Amino acid sequence: MRTQVGIVGAGPAGLLLSHLLHLQGIDSVILEARTRDYVQHRIRAGLMEHDSAALLRDAGVGARMDREGLVHEGIVLRFGGRSHRIPLAELSGGKTVMIYGQHEVVKDLIAARLAAGTPILFEASDVSVHDVATATPSIRFRHDGRDHTLACDIIAGCDGFHGICRPSLPAGHLSVFDRGYPFGWLGILAEVAPSNDELVYASHDNGFALLTMRSPTVSRLYLQCAPDEDVGAWSDDRIWAELQTRLADRDGFVLKEGPITQKGVTAMRSFVVEPMRAGRLFLLGDAAHIVPPTGAKGMNLAFSDVAILARALTAWYRTGNSDGLEAYSETALRRAWKAERFSWWMTSLLHKFDRHTPFERRLQQAELDYVTTSRAAATTLAENYVGLPLI
Template identity: 50%
Template sequence: MKTQVAIIGAGPSGLLLGQLLSKQGIDNIIVERVSGEYVLGRIRAGVLEQGMVDLLREAGVSERMDREGEVHTGVELAFNDKRVRIALDELTGGDTVMVYGQTEVTRDLMEARQTSGQTTFYEASNVQLNDVKTDAPYVTFEKNGESVRLDCEFIAGCDGFHGVSRKTIPDDVKTEHERVYPFGWLGLLSDTKPAHDELIYCKTDRGFALASMRSATRSRYYLQVPLTDKIEQWSDDAFWTELKRRLPTDVAASMETGPSIEKSIAPLRSFVCEPMQYGNMFLVGDAAHIVPPTGAKGLNLAASDVATLYKILTRVYQDGDRDCINQYSEVCLRRVWHGERFSWWMTNMMHDFGNVEVNGTDSQTFSRFMESELNFYTDNEEGRRVIAMQYVGLPYEEIK
């Protein structure tokens, strides 16, 4: 079996890359280790930067997003009995974000791929990437008890943090940077009216909370919890009670509660693998980098990787320019590190680190530093503009 681009992973980044390449007449096959139903069952982010919104429109999969997505012109930061609105559109010259769940993005991309008849192998086991440093790489895997070989010219590793793609790069070639945070996020999804018409990030003495949403009738809320906590410890009633303690009083008083659709606890980490390319194999999204969700950058950084790789491969196949291939890692990592830094900064400012020493600083001193940081950036327009520019997303870099 042959294709031009083998894509490992059928999450939103792999599906989006496949859709964009197909629209340019570039043949691709996706190989995924789990079922399509399992992929759709993952509950993930829901805030899309303008760059990702534009990319979905370019891919021809934006009809439902444009109809059902919620355009947000601002977000709020609540702390020390203050509520500061970051007016995204006013501070950035008109940029906004779109609230539209990652599950819905994935569903739209899956349907588009199925309609166009492109090939996807779900539930493929023992996936291996071979000869990626040569001009004739290939992928092997098992499907329905049979061995399959997929010859290709390029491989896109869109298979997440635990996937095989990053492991294909030898240890003496790659450098991995990691910061693990001493807490997690307990998330609850419910079919209830959102507590507020914009996201509210809350810093309290009890810990961080986020009031978010997926639609006008579906809400997503988060609580900072110790890494030792288990889902079984958190009944729905316990979650709603604690959330109300952390939200602004007027928001908590009027919020709608109800049964959870899903609850989960996610650990927080910052992670980057350098380089993001090895021969003709490219790492995309979570395969190369993880951010804490505080800055809403995980899916959006994956989308910018996709945009970069899509532009490079389009130039390769349409213009015969293979020299541009070597730009991939450098271009992606510049934007990745900006997103990593912003997410790390927001996490440091908005969370309670308890008695944990942070970066060699005792917890009380660090807490005072972050309190000052938060006040400084929110008390003046230039500081709020810095937050807004990064929240809506930095521009995608062009390929030279």
């Protein structure tokens, strides 16, 4: 088999990269270890920055997103029993965020790729990358009971944190920056209309809570918990009682309750590898960096990587100019570290840390007060939340 760009992973990064390359006349083949059904129903965060939504729209795959997605012009910070709205659009020159499930983005991209005839080989096993330091890299894999070799010019590692591409980089090539957090998120899906039109981030003495949504009829809510929390210890009644406590305010906020259809605990970490490239192998998305979900940057950061690499590959194939490819890691990491900083800051601002002394807790509360009373501080939050430029 032969293609120009071999892509490992059919998540949002791999699918969008393939689509953008197709629009520029560049061929690709996508290899995915999971089934199509699994990939399309894998629930992940679904908040898109302004430029991420525009990227899908400009690429011709944003029609359903615009019909079904929820545009938000602000968020609410709640602490001390008071709610404080951050007017994102007003503070960022009109930019907004879009609530649209990541699995819905995946469905749209898979449909577009298959309609264009791009091969997506689901259930590809025993995937390995070879000769990335040469001009003739390849990917070996097993599919439909047969062994295959995919020869290509470039390999894009879009296979996530647990994928095979990052470990395939030469030993000693990577610098790893890793930070764990002493808590996780207990997340639920509930069949109930959202209790607020915009996301509510709550800092409470019991711990953090988040009210978000998937659609006008489905709510997504989170509670700070231990990273090894036993989900079985949380009955529906206990979950709703704790959410009622942490999300309450003095203005009569009413949290709507409904049937819980999904529960799970998400551990939290910050992770970056440098560089994001070795020879002809390029890492994108979670293969290169992980952010805590507080700032809603995961998929958006992957889209930034995709936009940078797609532009560099287009220039290389059209003119032979490799400057963009040579600068890929440096360019992508510059934005990645800004997203890491913002996600760390939001996490530190809103969560309860067991190690906090009363002095540190007071500082945290003072920071929340400053952010919600200073236009300059709120503007900084807003411009990061709606998204820095993708490239």
